[in-house]
Amino acid sequence: MSKHWSISVDQTPRARWDAALNAVPAPYQQDWSYGEALVRTGAQVTRIALNDPSGNICGLAQFILRPFAMIARFALCTYGPVWVRPMTEPEKQVALRTLRRELKLRWPRLVAITVDEPMEMPGFKRVMTGDATVRIELTKSEDELRAGLDGKWRNRLVAAEKSELKFTSSGHKPGQYQWLLDEELKQRAKKKYHGLPPSLVERWQEDKQRAKGADKRGGLRIYRADLDKEPAAAMMFLAHGAMATYHIGWSSDEGRKAGAHNLILWNAMLRLKEEGYSVLDLGGVNTASGAGIARFKLGAGGSLIQRPGVFV
Known part of the structure; x- marks a missing residue:
């Protein structure tokens, strides 16, 4: 099933991103302006659209990229992705695995995701307990x-x-x-x-x-x-x-x-x-x-x- 899911990297215009978050409540860490503010501090930002098997956008994920352990790259998606249409938990799980697999960063790398809702995360390893x-x-x-x-x-x-x-x-x-x-x-x-x-x-x-x-x-x-x-x-x-x-x-x-x-x-x-x-x-x-x-x-x-x- 997951082979039919895909991602688009840095291809979503700001107007579309903002419009999606105007329709679906989302944490400020996924807000476009938050990413822009971090860019001004020297961080790198990557914005990803998750596409379902029909090719329609089902989620948006803003990652902050920073150097890690001198030679590695650390990518963090805080309280995302933002699901822009109703999704079942199994669909979200497949989409998240696709996101982690398809995010192209040079090795060594570490990709971390903190989802914004209670859910099971099969195939992932929890490295830190959640907040509330x-x-x-x-x-x-x-x-x-x-x-x-x-x-x-x-x-x-x-x-x-x-x-x-x-x-x-x-x-x-x-x-x-x-x-x-x-x-x-x-x-x-x-x-x-x-x-x-x-x-x-x-x-x-x-x-x-x-x-x-x-x-x-x-x-x-x-x-x-x-x-x-x-x-x-x-x-x-x-x-x-x-x-x-x-x-x-x-x-x-x-x-x-x-x-x-x-x-x-x-x-x-x-x-x-x-x-x-x-x-x-x-x-x-x-x-x-x-x-x-x-x-x-x-x-x-x-x-x-x-x-x-x-x-x-």
Whole structure:
């Protein structure tokens, strides 16, 4: 069966790629602008279309290529492929094996795939356990979204709505959100965690603004909760295709006490829903080291998605 499947390497135009991801929610790691931002850091990007036996595109996979162990090539597809039409699990398994086999890289090489859904991976070896994320379906009505909030989470939201906090949004120019990136760097240094470099976020935003493809609406979304016209808390989201992804957040002590992040996230959900985004990805959760963050994300009414891991 697999001999009838094939791949096309770097032949899919950006307009078609963007249009596909506008129709099917996909992680930002498969977004065209993410690849372009990484190219500006010196990485090599390869974009592959998976073709079924009829010759129709059934999936898209963006690989980041880097040198490995000085002489080898490492190709990583993070949270892909993106399936652009309904596929059975056996079909996906055949397509993935075809992808690994047909990807032409000089030897020695290492091709790794982290699929974005729970599934069996026969013929592959898992080299790392999977992570988990929380996603909210924005296609639900506002009443359904509100009803889906955890009771304590909703109570915090109600209290924030009755407080002096004012929900607002920030502009997309670097000078209008640089302060939030600076606060994030302070948090990373204090709490010793890592994330996307701010420079990569800026390059991603620049590419979104320059893009003339189907994802014209994509780009950063920054929402704030102010007290006395000063930011008490803020959240930054990456809007891409049919999905938006929570990226970073900050809160002052006053904002934390007032439930500012509950207010921001709830209103962000409604804004993104109104813009036409169908899924909001709240990002990774770790119930061991980040139990409080996990409770907050799950309390917003999302579903836990457990990914199976990294496979070679």
